[in-house]
Amino acid sequence: MLFWENIKFAFGALFANKIRTLLTMLGIIIGVSAVTILIGIGDGLRGEFSQQVESLGSNVLVVTPGKLDEKNFNPSASFGVSTLTIDDLNAIQEKVPSIEKSAPLTLLSGTIIFNGKAVVNLLPISTTQNYFSILENELAAGKYFTEETLQNKERVVVMGGKAAEQVFRGGEDDTRTEEELARDAIEKKIELIGEEFTVIGVMKKKEDALNFGGSDTNQVVLVPRDTATEITGETVVYRIINRVKSAEDVDATKQEVRETIIEQHHGIEDFTVLTQDDVLSVFNSFFNLLSQAIIGIAAISLIVGGIGIMNIMLVSVTERTREIGLRKAIGASGGNIMFQFLVEASAISVVGGSVGVGLSLLSGPLITKFFDIPTKITWEAIIIAFGISVLTGILFGIMPASKAARKSPIEALRYE
Amino acid sequence: MEDILTLKDLKKTYNIGKYGSFDVLKKINLRIRKGEFIAIMGPSGAGKSTLLHMIGLLDRPNSGEVVIDDHNIEDLSNRELALLRRKKVGFVFQSFNLMPRMTALNNVLLPAVYAKKPRRERIERAQELLKKVGLENRMHHKSSEMSGGEKQRVAIARALMNDPDIILADEPTGNLDSASGEGVMKLFHKLHKEGKTIIAVTHDTSIAKQAERIVQIKDGKIISK
Numbered sequence: 026m027l028f029w030e031n032i033k034f035a036f037g038a039l040f041a042n043k044i045r046t047l048l049t050m051l052g053i054i055i056g057v058s059a060v061t062i063l064i065g066i067g068d069g070l071r072g073e074f075s076q077q078v079e080s081l082g083s084n085v086l087v088v089t090p091g092k093l094d095e096k097n098f099n100p101s102a103s104f105g106v107s108t109l110t111i112d113d114l115n116a117i118q119e120k121v122p123s124i125e126k127s128a129p130l131t132l133l134s135g136t137i138i139f140n141g142k143a144v145v146n147l148l149p150i151s152t153t154q155n156y157f158s159i160l161e162n163e164l165a166a167g168k169y170f171t172e173e174t175l176q177n178k179e180r181v182v183v184m185g186g187k188a189a190e191q192v193f194r195g196g197e198d199d200t201r202t203e204e205e206l207a208r209d210a211i212e213k214k215i216e217l218i219g220e221e222f223t224v225i226g227v228m229k230k231k232e233d234a235l236n237f238g239g240s241d242t243n244q245v246v247l248v249p250r251d252t253a254t255e256i257t258g259e260t261v262v263y264r265i266i267n268r269v270k271s272a273e274d275v276d277a278t279k280q281e282v283r284e285t286i287i288e289q290h291h292g293i294e295d296f297t298v299l300t301q302d303d304v305l306s307v308f309n310s311f312f313n314l315l316s317q318a319i320i321g322i323a324a325i326s327l328i329v330g331g332i333g334i335m336n337i338m339l340v341s342v343t344e345r346t347r348e349i350g351l352r353k354a355i356g357a358s359g360g361n362i363m364f365q366f367l368v369e370a371s372a373i374s375v376v377g378g379s380v381g382v383g384l385s386l387l388s389g390p391l392i393t394k395f396f397d398i399p400t401k402i403t404w405e406a407i408i409i410a411f412g413i414s415v416l417t418g419i420l421f422g423i424m425p426a427s428k429a430a431r432k433s434p435i436e437a438l439r440y441e
Numbered sequence: 442m443e444d445i446l447t448l449k450d451l452k453k454t455y456n457i458g459k460y461g462s463f464d465v466l467k468k469i470n471l472r473i474r475k476g477e478f479i480a481i482m483g484p485s486g487a488g489k490s491t492l493l494h495m496i497g498l499l500d501r502p503n504s505g506e507v508v509i510d511d512h513n514i515e516d517l518s519n520r521e522l523a524l525l526r527r528k529k530v531g532f533v534f535q536s537f538n539l540m541p542r543m544t545a546l547n548n549v550l551l552p553a554v555y556a557k558k559p560r561r562e563r564i565e566r567a568q569e570l571l572k573k574v575g576l577e578n579r580m581h582h583k584s585s586e587m588s589g590g591e592k593q594r595v596a597i598a599r600a601l602m603n604d605p606d607i608i609l610a611d612e613p614t615g616n617l618d619s620a621s622g623e624g625v626m627k628l629f630h631k632l633h634k635e636g637k638t639i640i641a642v643t644h645d646t647s648i649a650k651q652a653e654r655i656v657q658i659k660d661g662k663i664i665s666k
Contacts, residue, residue: 027555348540
C-alpha cells in the first residue's frame with residue numbers, strides 16, 4: 026500500500042519541477058536510446074554480413090594474402106603486399122584432388138570509361154573462366170569467357186548486373202528492364218586500363234552480394250586474366266577462390282590447400298585459407314569487439330546520467346528538508362523516507378529509460394531508410410539498456426535517499 | 442488519574458560548533474496525567490520547543506528519562522520510536538507545515554498512510570475529521586489556497602488522524618489573527634473534553650490561562666508547575 030502511495034508522492038514531486046525533471050531525464054533518455062541504437066546497428070551489420078558470407082556457399086575456400094589470426098582480427102593484415110602467385114593456384118589444382126575448380130582474382134586499378142565518361146565504384150577484376158562456376162553466377166545476357174578467350178588474350182569483359190546498370194543506364198527516364206538493358210549492353214565498347222574492351226556478357230544481380238568495402242560482387246567487371254597480364258604485366262594474385270567437390274570435405278581440404286601453399290612458399294605461412302565459417306568467425310570476433318566498445322560507451326553515458334540523477338536528488342533532499350521533518354513528525358520512519366526518495370530517483374530512470382527505448386524503436390527504421398545502415402533493434406538490447414538505466418537510477422538514488430532518511434526531524438523542522 | 446508521560450532529570454545539550462556546548466534543558470522533572478491540558482510558557486530561548494520535541498519523541502535527551510505509557514524511550518530503536526510517535530502523538534505547528542501541493546484531505550490522510558491503515562478506512566476518517574474542524578466544504582482544496590485559520594484546522598485534523606492520546610501544539614495561534622486563534626482554541630477545548638491530553642507551548646498569557654495547568658520554564662529549568 027505504501028508502495029503505491031510512494032509512487033504517487035514521487036510523481037507528484039517530479040511533476041512539481043517539470044523542467045528540472047525533464048533535463049535530468051535527458052541524460053538517461055540519450056544514454057538508453059544511444060545504447061539501443063548502437064547495439065541495433067551492430068546486430069544489423071552482423072546479420073547482413075552473415076547473410077552475404079553465407080551466400081558464398083559452404084564449399085568455397087578463399088586463399089587470402091597475409092596471416093589472419095582467427096582470435097585477433099587485424100584488418101591491416103589483408104592490406105599487405107600479396108605473395109600469392111598463379112603457381113600456387115596451379116599447385117592447388119594439381120595436388121589437392123578434392124578441389125573441383127580454382128580461380129585467381131586480381132584487382133585492376135583504374136576506372137571504367139564509357140562514351141568518354143568515367144564510372145566510379147566498380148570492381149575491375151582479372152580472373153579465369155572458373156570464376157563463374159565457383160560463385161554460381163547466372164547470365165542475364167550474352168556469354169561467359171572461356172579458356173580459348175584467355176588463350177587468345179581477347180579484349181572482352183563480363184559485367185556484374187549492377188555494374189552494367191551503372192555504366193549503361195541512361196538516367197531516370199531510361200525505363201528498360203534489367204534484361205533489356207543487359208541485352209543492349211552486349212557488343213558495347215568500354216575503356217579500361219587504357220585499352221578498349223567489348224562487353225560479351227552481363228550477369229544477373231545476386232541478392233546477397235559479398236561486399237568489398239563499398240562495392241559488392243554485383244559491381245564486378247571481369248577481364249580475362251591473360252589479357253590483363255599482357256596489358257599490365259601484373260602477375261600477382263590477390264585472392265584464390267576454390268570450390269570443394271563435397272561440402273563435407275571442406276575442413277580437410279582447407280588443411281591440404283594450406284600445406285600445399287606452405288610448401289610452395291618454402292615453409293612460410295604468409296597467407297590464410299578461409300572457409301565461410303572462418304570468415305564468419307573472424308567478423309564475429311570483430312563485431313564482438315565492437316559490442317564491447319558499445320557496452321563501454323553505454324556504461325559511461327549511463328554513469329553520466331546517473332550522476333545527473335544523484336545531483337538533482339541531493340538538491341531535492343536539501344530543498345525538502347522541512348517536508349522530511351514533517352513526514353517524520355507525523356510518523357514516517359527513516360525507511361519510509363529512504364524508500365520515497367529511492368522511488369523518486371528510480372521513477373526518473375524508468376520514465377527516461379522508457380522514452381529512450383521508444384526513441385530508439387522510432388529512429389531505428391529511420392536510420393535504415395535515410396542512411397542505408399541496417400539496424401535490428403532486438404529485445405535483448407532493449408532489456409539490457411532499460412535494465413542498466415533502472416539499476417543506475419536506484420544505485421545513484423541510494424546516497425541522496427539515505428541522506429534524507431538520516432535527517433533528524435528536529436533539524437529538519439527548524440530548517441527554513 | 443494515571444500518568445501518560447514522565448520526564449525524569451531530563452538534560453539536553455546542543456553542541457554549537459567551536460563555541461562549545463549549550464545546555465538547553467537542565468534537570469527537567471515533569472509528570473503529565475492523562476487528559477490534562479497543559480500550557481508551557483516562557484521567554485524565547487527558554488527551551489520550550491526543545492521540551493516539546495522531547496515529549497513528542499522527536500528527539501532524545503542527553504541524560505535522564507522520557508517514559509511514555511510505560512515505554513522508556515532509551516530502550517527503543519529509532520524505528521520503534523517512529524512507530525510509537527505515529528500512534529501516540531499528534532503535532533500542530535506554528536507554521537502549519539502542510540504539504541502545499543496536496544489537498545486538505547490528502548494532508549489529513551498522510552499519518553494514516555504511514556500507519557498503513559486501509560484506504561477506505563482512512564478516507565472515511567479524514568472526511569469525518571475535516572467535518573469536525575468545520576472544513577467539509579474545503580476538503581478538495583489545496584492547502585496553498587487556504588487561509589491561516591483553515592490551514593491550522595487542517596493541521597489539527599491531521600494531528601488527530603491516528604487517534605493519538607497526546608496533541609502537541611507549538612505556538613498554535615502564533616501565526617493567526619485573534620478570531621482564527623479563538624476558533625483553534627475552541628477546537629482544543631473540545632478535544633480536551635473528549636479526553637485528549639493537550640500540551641501547548643505559548644508565550645501568550647491569554648492562551649495559557651485557558652489551560653488547566655501552566656508550566657513556566659526559564660533558562661532550561663522549570664520554575665513553576
